Amino acid sequence: MNTTESPHSAPIHCIAVGTAGARILAEFNQISTTQFPTAHADTDPDSLRNSPLTRHILLGFSINHGLGAGGDPDIGRLSAESDLPALRDFVAGARIVFVLAGLGGGTGSGAAPVVARIARESGALVLAIATTPLAFERRRLAFAAEAIEQLKAAADAVLTVSNERVRRMHYDKTHPHEIYKFTNSFLVHTLQGLWRLLNAPGLIQLDFSHVQRLLRGRHCESAFATVQASGNDRAHLAVNLLLNHPFLDTGTALATAGQVLISIAGGDDLQIGEVEQLIKELETACPEADFIVGASTDPSLTGHLHVTTIAAHSPQSSLNTPLQPPTKIDSRLDTPSSDPKSTDRTPSTDTGEIFNSTEATASTFSNSRLVPTAPELSVEQRHRVLISQKKRITRGKPDSQMIMNLDIAPLGRFDNTEKNRHKGIDLDVPTYLRHGLVLN
Amino acid sequence: MFSEAPLLVGLEIGTSKICAAVGEENERGEFTLLGIGQSKSRGVRKGEIVDSQRAQEDIRAALGDAEEKTGVMIKNLFLGVTGRHIACFNSVGMHPVASNDRLVTEQDIADAASNAKAITLPPEHTILHTIRQKVCIDGTEVSNFTSGLLGHKVEAHLHVIHGNAFRIQNPTNLIGALSIRVNQPVFNGLATAQAILTPEDKEKGALVIDIGGGTTEFVFQQGQAIRQAGVFAVGGDHISNDIAIGLKLSLANAELLKINHGSALVDAAILGRQVQVGENDSGLTPRHVSLEHLRRIMAVRIQELFELILERCSEGCFLDEAKAGVFLCGGSALIPGIAVLAQHLFQVPTKIASCNNITGNAATLAHPEFATAIGIARYGGMRLRGKSPRSPSLRLSDFLGFFR
Numbered sequence: 001m002n003t004t005e006s007p008h009s010a011p012i013h014c015i016a017v018g019t020a021g022a023r024i025l026a027e028f029n030q031i032s033t034t035q036f037p038t039a040h041a042d043t044d045p046d047s048l049r050n051s052p053l054t055r056h057i058l059l060g061f062s063i064n065h066g067l068g069a070g071g072d073p074d075i076g077r078l079s080a081e082s083d084l085p086a087l088r089d090f091v092a093g094a095r096i097v098f099v100l101a102g103l104g105g106g107t108g109s110g111a112a113p114v115v116a117r118i119a120r121e122s123g124a125l126v127l128a129i130a131t132t133p134l135a136f137e138r139r140r141l142a143f144a145a146e147a148i149e150q151l152k153a154a155a156d157a158v159l160t161v162s163n164e165r166v167r168r169m170h171y172d173k174t175h176p177h178e179i180y181k182f183t184n185s186f187l188v189h190t191l192q193g194l195w196r197l198l199n200a201p202g203l204i205q206l207d208f209s210h211v212q213r214l215l216r217g218r219h220c221e222s223a224f225a226t227v228q229a230s231g232n233d234r235a236h237l238a239v240n241l242l243l244n245h246p247f248l249d250t251g252t253a254l255a256t257a258g259q260v261l262i263s264i265a266g267g268d269d270l271q272i273g274e275v276e277q278l279i280k281e282l283e284t285a286c287p288e289a290d291f292i293v294g295a296s297t298d299p300s301l302t303g304h305l306h307v308t309t310i311a312a313h314s315p316q317s318s319l320n321t322p323l324q325p326p327t328k329i330d331s332r333l334d335t336p337s338s339d340p341k342s343t344d345r346t347p348s349t350d351t352g353e354i355f356n357s358t359e360a361t362a363s364t365f366s367n368s369r370l371v372p373t374a375p376e377l378s379v380e381q382r383h384r385v386l387i388s389q390k391k392r393i394t395r396g397k398p399d400s401q402m403i404m405n406l407d408i409a410p411l412g413r414f415d416n417t418e419k420n421r422h423k424g425i426d427l428d429v430p431t432y433l434r435h436g437l438v439l440n
Numbered sequence: 441m442f443s444e445a446p447l448l449v450g451l452e453i454g455t456s457k458i459c460a461a462v463g464e465e466n467e468r469g470e471f472t473l474l475g476i477g478q479s480k481s482r483g484v485r486k487g488e489i490v491d492s493q494r495a496q497e498d499i500r501a502a503l504g505d506a507e508e509k510t511g512v513m514i515k516n517l518f519l520g521v522t523g524r525h526i527a528c529f530n531s532v533g534m535h536p537v538a539s540n541d542r543l544v545t546e547q548d549i550a551d552a553a554s555n556a557k558a559i560t561l562p563p564e565h566t567i568l569h570t571i572r573q574k575v576c577i578d579g580t581e582v583s584n585f586t587s588g589l590l591g592h593k594v595e596a597h598l599h600v601i602h603g604n605a606f607r608i609q610n611p612t613n614l615i616g617a618l619s620i621r622v623n624q625p626v627f628n629g630l631a632t633a634q635a636i637l638t639p640e641d642k643e644k645g646a647l648v649i650d651i652g653g654g655t656t657e658f659v660f661q662q663g664q665a666i667r668q669a670g671v672f673a674v675g676g677d678h679i680s681n682d683i684a685i686g687l688k689l690s691l692a693n694a695e696l697l698k699i700n701h702g703s704a705l706v707d708a709a710i711l712g713r714q715v716q717v718g719e720n721d722s723g724l725t726p727r728h729v730s731l732e733h734l735r736r737i738m739a740v741r742i743q744e745l746f747e748l749i750l751e752r753c754s755e756g757c758f759l760d761e762a763k764a765g766v767f768l769c770g771g772s773a774l775i776p777g778i779a780v781l782a783q784h785l786f787q788v789p790t791k792i793a794s795c796n797n798i799t800g801n802a803a804t805l806a807h808p809e810f811a812t813a814i815g816i817a818r819y820g821g822m823r824l825r826g827k828s829p830r831s832p833s834l835r836l837s838d839f840l841g842f843f844r
Binding site for chain 2: 411412413414417418420422427428430431432433435437439
């Protein structure tokens with residue numbers, strides 16, 4: 001793998017899970033100027049053999065005997081769980097990991113959440129970028145919904161693009177291949193925009209924490225779009241393109257957004273006036289929103305203006321709304337237990353207890369075929385487990401900030417007595433301290 | 441004689457010590473100090489009781505000490521109160537002369553005074569003293585009211601001292617639990633002024649500053665009027681605490697250092713000198729601190745305190761009118777150089793006060809830290825005398841000037 005990185009950039013690793021993810025990643029690799037570690041993880045050796053990517057991670061050969069996941073997310077998940085060391089090996093040392101997957105199939109839906117979890121456990125910030133299936137693929141849609149919930153629990157941020165949405169933008173006569181191609185190219189451009197945002201020499205530097213702050217708790221409620229414009233009036237053109245972008249609901253998503261992240265990339269001819277004009281015009285279009293603006297330059301973009309926006313709506317956690325019940329209740333969590341007792345455990349109302357019993361070190365199920373299934377849970381129980389799992393993975397970030405005690409001057413004998421204020425000064429504090437007298 | 445003259449006991453519950461002064465007054469109003477009982481105070485911070493049990497033990501000890509020394513039995517006493525909750529202001533009440541002949545009567549003046557007392561106090565506050573400063577008839581001050589003056593309008597100027605009713609009641613209850621009756625609470629600053637100011641000083645105008653352990657009271661008296669009075673919750677404790685923090689010492693060592701080497705002035709002679717901290721009886725290498733630092737910490741604190749008082753006294757009056765000067769008393773008045781510092785700041789003659797017009801043990805009377813307790817007892821004498829039917833000659837002065 002080519003691991004050349006610009007010195008100021010954070011190590012970014014990109015992993016595609018499943019065939020769909022690999023296609024997007026390969027396309028991105030073609031247009032990307034910088035190389036960074038990429039890998040294709042899949043359950044199907046055939047898919048890997050035809051993979052455009054050079055580094056391959058074969059998942060779960062001991063589970064599926066080289067037959068792939070067969071459209072079953074459980075197999076996908078178990079396969080990923082059985083090959084954790086290889087995944088860990090790849091994400092080691094990364095600060096940011098992109099997980100790309102097409103949800104709905106066995107490998108994408110099952111293995112992507114596991115990959116995200118492993119990456120996050122290794123200390124990286126994880127952004128999952130996924131596509132969801134078309135509306136007529138009912139069964140796959142249910143798998144995808146399930147997988148999104150799991151991704152939300154495992155990754156720091158999740159961006160999804162609905163193929164169904166793309167399909168609605170096209171005529172009925174369009175070849176199905178076109179739909180996927182369009183989605184892929186769209187994702188590639190977004191990925192490129194994000195990549196620039198995070199890595200390119202920024203005029204106004206943004207980092208992943210901005211993206212994460214924007215997306216935290218919102219995930220795929222966000223709408224995002226990338227546009228490119230050129231010509232004299234390219235700033236104005238770019239705004240028009242954004243406001244008419246189908247992925248932003250022809251501008252409605254921007255108008256109602258709570259926060260908007262804008263990454264502007266241009267060539268060496270990028271002018272500050274353009275950036276200003278662009279932001280001003282967008283500000284008029286989204287009066288409610290907070291703006292996070294980043295700008296960067298890339299010599300290859302000379303003559304063009306590249307704008308990526310992510311519009312996030314006010315946080316209304318989707319976990320608060322009931323889960324869409326999937327056609328098949330997937331009872332298995334992505335942390336199987338080494339405790340054989342839990343395999344035939346009857347559903348319990350106390351999800352916390354279930355969770356404690358499924359606490360297991362990852363090494364216990366590496367290379368093992370005897371991975372037990374997780375207990376059967378109802379929809380609400382699974383829901384609650386996901387919430388608690390989400391809390392658990394949080395990297396020691398406190399929910400609220402303590403109020404700092406600003407009374408740092410010592411009061412000695414007068415600690416814990418009534419405050420002795422006179423015209424805004426505390427007379428109990430030694431005068432020499434208040435006067436700033438230096439004793440040396 | 442003993443059966444006739446009432447026993448006057450003044451109790452001061454201070455932050456560093458509790459002091460009970462026992463005295464008596466003869467028919468001519470001359471006060472004799474019989475003795476003083478005192479005890480260390482442990483339950484008081486910044487002039488207010490924070491540990492009632494210890495405070496009660498200490499009050500009992502001080503009163504017991506006083507009884508033992510004077511051979512009397514204390515049944516009732518006057519209680520001194522202080523604390524930063526005590527505040528003062530000047531109030532003016534008006535009353536139109538209603539009678540047809542426009543003859544001003546005593547009733548008119550009393551009505552004007554009651555109008556001046558109809559003021560809005562902070563919630564839970566009660567009036568401690570109202571002191572008549574002057575009476576004006578149609579804008580003209582009448583120095584000594586005799587009936588027969590005519591006018592339209594009577595103005596009564598009062599100085600009102602008020603404080604938090606609960607905090608005044610707290611020590612009263614503690615003393616009540618010892619089966620001793622509290623005649624009346626008295627503001628410490630006012631009482632101190634009565635003990636140390638001679639009638640000449642009062643006439644000329646004097647500022648009395650009583651720097652106690654936890655509080656500093658000040659009273660600016662001119663004639664019978666109180667021009668300004670107040671309390672700052674800053675005292676000797678603060679000086680010791682500053683030293684303890686600044687020189688990183690224990691409070692006990694800081695206190696010792698303050699007494700042995702302290703001064704309110706930083707002079708050039710002490711620059712570079714070191715002093716030993718505490719007693720060298722523990723066998724450890726004794727610590728030395730810079731004398732300059734010690735004095736500088738003390739000087740800024742005392743100077744700040746004087747500046748606060750100066751600032752307050754400059755509201756509505758001029759300190760230049762205090763022709764008799766500044767009188768310092770209280771335990772911290774013993775700090776060397778404090779009078780020089782005060783004179784420099786206030787620009788009027790300053791002296792360390794001692795009790796005046798009082799007979800008794802001369803050594804005790806000379807101590808500035810007993811002035812408050814003696815003053816409370818003396819104030820009690822004035823109160824009893826003012827109310828006494830046997831002294832009608834005093835009625836008028838009571839009416840015009842004195843403490844109501």
